[in-house]
Amino acid sequence: MSKYVKLTNVSMFFDRPVLKNIDLTINYGDKIGILGRNGSGKSTLIKIISGALRPTTGYVEKKMKVSWPLAFQGGFQGSLTGLDNLKFICRIYNVNWKEKVDFVMSFSELGEYFYKPVKTYSSGMRARLAFALSIAIDFDCYLIDEIVVVGDSRFHDKCRIELFEGKKEKSFVIVSHQPSYIKEFCNRFFVLFKGKLLEFDSFDSAWKFYSTQ
Amino acid sequence: MWKVEELLKIIAGFRIMMRVITALILREIITRYGRDNLGFLWTFLEPAMFTIGVTILWNILNFNKHGFPITAFVLVGYSSGLLWRHTIIYSFNAISANQALLYHSVVKPIDLVISRFILEFLSVTTAFVFLCIVYIALGLINPPYDLFYIIIGWFLMAWFGLGLGLLFAALSILFEVVGHFIQAFTYIFWILSGSLYAAEWLPPNIREYSLFIPTLTNAELIRYGMFGNIFTPYYDIAYSVVFNLVLTLLGLYLLRVAHYRLEVD
Numbered sequence: 001m002s003k004y005v006k007l008t009n010v011s012m013f014f015d016r017p018v019l020k021n022i023d024l025t026i027n028y029g030d031k032i033g034i035l036g037r038n039g040s041g042k043s044t045l046i047k048i049i050s051g052a053l054r055p056t057t058g059y060v061e062k063k064m065k066v067s068w069p070l071a072f073q074g075g076f077q078g079s080l081t082g083l084d085n086l087k088f089i090c091r092i093y094n095v096n097w098k099e100k101v102d103f104v105m106s107f108s109e110l111g112e113y114f115y116k117p118v119k120t121y122s123s124g125m126r127a128r129l130a131f132a133l134s135i136a137i138d139f140d141c142y143l144i145d146e147i148v149v150v151g152d153s154r155f156h157d158k159c160r161i162e163l164f165e166g167k168k169e170k171s172f173v174i175v176s177h178q179p180s181y182i183k184e185f186c187n188r189f190f191v192l193f194k195g196k197l198l199e200f201d202s203f204d205s206a207w208k209f210y211s212t213q
Numbered sequence: 214m215w216k217v218e219e220l221l222k223i224i225a226g227f228r229i230m231m232r233v234i235t236a237l238i239l240r241e242i243i244t245r246y247g248r249d250n251l252g253f254l255w256t257f258l259e260p261a262m263f264t265i266g267v268t269i270l271w272n273i274l275n276f277n278k279h280g281f282p283i284t285a286f287v288l289v290g291y292s293s294g295l296l297w298r299h300t301i302i303y304s305f306n307a308i309s310a311n312q313a314l315l316y317h318s319v320v321k322p323i324d325l326v327i328s329r330f331i332l333e334f335l336s337v338t339t340a341f342v343f344l345c346i347v348y349i350a351l352g353l354i355n356p357p358y359d360l361f362y363i364i365i366g367w368f369l370m371a372w373f374g375l376g377l378g379l380l381f382a383a384l385s386i387l388f389e390v391v392g393h394f395i396q397a398f399t400y401i402f403w404i405l406s407g408s409l410y411a412a413e414w415l416p417p418n419i420r421e422y423s424l425f426i427p428t429l430t431n432a433e434l435i436r437y438g439m440f441g442n443i444f445t446p447y448y449d450i451a452y453s454v455v456f457n458l459v460l461t462l463l464g465l466y467l468l469r470v471a472h473y474r475l476e477v478d
Contacts, residue, residue, distance in 0.1 A: 014476065047477055051318035054473045066318055074313030079244050091236035092319050094229075 003028035003064035003140050005171075010048060010058035018044050019055070020195035026171055028064060028140060033186030033203070034175040035210045040192045042175035046145045049173060064140035064171070070163075071131045072145075078119035082110055082129050085118065086136070093137050100136045107162070108132035109155070128155065135162050141171035146178075179207055233319055237311075237328035245332075256336040257343055260295065264288045264344070279414055280443060285354035289439050290408035292341040293367065293432060297374035297406075298399055299337060303329045304378030305385050305395060312477050322472050323465070326382045330375050338367070362438030365450070370431040372457045379464025386471035407432035412447035424449045427456040 005026040012019040018041040026032055026049075036042040046069055047053040048060060068075070076085060086104050090097035105114050108128040113121060121129070134142075142163070164185050174182055175192070182189065182203065189206035191198050193213060200206035246253045268284045307325045314320045348354045357363055384391045403409075407429030412420050423429055430448040437446040 047316070050316050052312075052315045052477045053475065056473070062318070068316040068318070072313075072316055075316060077240070077244050079247070080240065084240070084243055088236050088240045089317075091239070092233050092317055094232060 004061075005049060005064060005066060005141060006059075006061040007049070008059045008061070010055040010060065012041070012044055012048065012053070013056045017195055019048070019197075022058070022197045024190075024197060026141060026173060028171055029169060030171050030188055031186040032171070032173045032188050032190065033182030033206075034173070034190040034192055034197070035177065035179070035182060035206060036175060036192035037177055037213075041195060042177075042192055043145055045192065045197075046143050046173070046175055050143055065138075067134060067137070067139040067142045069143045069145045070134045071127060072134070073126050073130045076118045076126065076130070079117050081117055082108065082114040082121075085129065086133060089133050089137060095137060104129075104132045104136050107135075107158070131159055135159075135167070139170065141173065142167065144172060144174045144181075146176050179203075183207070229319055230321075230324060233321075233324045234328045234331065237314075237320075237324060238332050241328060241332055253336075257340045260288070260292050260340055261344055263291050267291075279411065281411070281440065282354060284348065285439060286436075288341075288344060288348065288354065289435055290432065292337060292344070293370050293435050294403060294406060294408035295337045296334065296367070296370045297377050297428065298403065299333045300330050300374035300378040301381050301395065301399060303333055304382045305392070307378075307382055308386060308471075308475070312475065315475070315477055322382070322468055322475070323379070326378055326468070327375075330378050334371050334374070338371075357439050358441030359438045362434050364438075366431045366434030366436075366438060369434065369450070369453050369457065370428060373428055373431065373453075373460065376457050376460030376464050379468055380460060383464060383467035383471040386475055387467065402428075411436060411444055413444050420447060423447075424452065427453045 007022055007024040010019060010022040010024075011017065022045070024032075034042060034045070044053065048055050050066060050068055051060075051062075052068075080088070082104070083101070086100060087097045089095075090100055108114070108125075108131070110121075110125055110129060113125060118126065118129070172185065174186060176182055186203070189200045189203050191200065191206050191210045191213075193209075198209070200209065246256075264284060264287045267287045271283045271287070304326045307329045308322050311325050314325070315322065345354070345357075349356055381391070381395070405426055407423075407426060412423055412429060412433055415423055424447060430450060430453040433446040433448045434450070436444070437448075
């Protein structure tokens, strides 16, 4: 069975139209890069693909396992420990948490804080835990809303290796207002402009359009 | 073959839902009751304090002119009332408090409401059973007359709580103003609900209409199961079931509508 995510004629209105008639098919292995200015609806699009938001009109058909936005920390509950959060995530995605403890503990570099409530963490520790949890679960498609630089450059490199080398056969959807990762890792290039999603045949043509707007 | 495929899909969806609800319950237990088990103790202490307090008060005021054993009457009424009072309160902010979890595509708003309902149902029921046993052992109340009626009434009351929880969870998203009415609604309905009076006490012309309150049937069934023939119970099970069914379907429908209006940060 082929794996894909298909958005058909997706529109989203809040107090104003944010996304207009978006059609997008993400095939397994696609590395989708979407450039957009702040407020262009990038995050809304990611939320719709993840399922956190339902589009005002149109359909999202999911035929592969889609991640939550990478390194997203909103789901943390302050009184839960790092381990509790791991257990919760593993339970909802039907993964044996015992198999993931070692990975998450060593990757997040939390030490004994792994067993302490998240509210005692620094923002860097939260970010590391969030990142570790995101990649502990095996998805077909990873959603990335702006590459956030977590921790120092060494940790940053570690994330990059784990994600773009360790999972290089997977699909990615990266939305950003910066070119670097999109240029480096993507093979399909889009610009989100005035609520429309425009596809370009190369990074350069996408970037040319984006930077002259 | 089409039908088999559809069926398998529904079963798969149901299994995911069970898994998510279980995970949410386990998560909620830690956040609500804390790591030390003292938190859980309050579930028992709260109805215990209330029933003891009211028993003392009613005895002092000599309120007991209807021939019910006060302690048992208050225990049954208060505990069964919690089945819908708590679910309203907890389901009302179930979605806003946990909406970040909707980023996980397996988690749906209904899971957030149902997990809180199940947790509430289990804690209220456990507390009720526990207190009954303790009170019976201490000789404060008599053993129940017929468990069957208690169970029927209890489940109808819980179902009412679930329906109300789904409805209020949806309404809280659709109309923010609903939050301001919750307290007043809960208080007024608590008085009318039938938890604190028996239908027998009402004048016949009012009693005729009182069974339009679905919870009165549920409360009367529980009381009858508890006390037996010391009073005349009035109930309409069919009406209660239909009311719950309509409430649940309305709640489910509105929750679906509400998901489209949800603005997740």
